[in-house]
Amino acid sequence: MTAARPLVDRALLDDVRAHVGAAGTALDDTAVRDALRATGRVFGSAALTDLARAARAELTGAGPLQDLLDTPDVTDVLVNGPHDVWVDRGDGLRRVGLDLGTPEAVRALAVRMAAVAGQRLDDAAPTVDARMPDGTRLHAVVEPVAPAGAVIALRVLRQAAHSLSSLTAGGALPAQWQGVLRGLVTGRANLLVTGGTGTGKTTLLAALLSLVPPDERVLVVEEARELAPQHAHVVSLAARRPNVEGVGEVTLTDLVRGALRMRPDRIVVGECRGAEVRELLLAMNTGHDGGMATVHANAVEHVPARLEALAALAGMPRDAVAAQAAAALDVVLHLRRRGGRRHLAEIGLVDRAEDGRLTVRRAGSWSPGADPVADGAWGELDGRWAA
Known part of the structure; x- marks a missing residue:
């Protein structure tokens, strides 16, 4: 070690x-x-x-963990104890032989990183969720909540700058779907990119934004700056957490609401995690077509329930969510990660059922190494959006 x-x-x-x-x-x-x-x-x-x-x-930075964070392919660094450090390089967790000394040294490291991020971490406030100056996400827990002294989880944010062609070459999406994806962007469809943690949602979103016509102004709202689309006119806005005194917070909801006043042609939310989904749906229902956002979801059919849960945080009842989402959103692009490979697994059309429920009808599905499968709604998707 x-x-x-x-x-x-x-x-x-x-x-x-x-x-x-x-x-x-x-x-x-x-x-x-x-x-x-x-x-x-x-x-x-x-x-x-x-x-x-x-x-x-x-x-x-992260002291003795900084070398791991600086490794180009590392996405996560996890510390369970002084002799129990793990990294994810995109192919699953692997233990690394790094000795951090003692439980007290790990706790001191966690406390110092929290302070660098402008947060407090001690017996009175034993958990912290913050961002380091370089954008790295920090979540740490110390005693008495963590008996081992401290547990640290770091997520590296790397700006994504892929194209559809490079994603196809890397096995992330089938070549047969490139025309539809281009058509969705140029046709100003409102898109929701979904998937679990680390499935490549931000990477696909950046590739789609690079297809936006150069004469359009794109407002990008994120919790931390991660999107780096190859586009001539992008305005990036990042949320800010409150400081140790509990002041100075700027939420995603604040930023989405403010973006509407900044003359956007398209509004993009890097990741919807809460009440900001209401502002996004309202924006997409007020003439701002071509918007995009990402949301955590396990499958296409789970998207309606996920949207309802997020919108409930903003006080929106289920009927209102269904009405707003069905009118605002056009297509769901769902990603999965299997065997270390991230790929676009499903495409679905957003709709509202006869009973008023929000639904997502599957239009296509794909697994690497196989041909894409056209499902029931593919003809409608291809006829409306294909480039």
């Missing part, structure tokens, strides 16, 4: 922090290097580079 990278000397870290604070500059690599030189200690060029990186990881 590999021991964690030794922590930078605490006194040296205090000197670096004080120097950067006095200079009033951002705590980036250049500032850390300058601060290290200003301490009067002599470092070789290689040692200075390594120490600057380690110091920045300690001051603004």
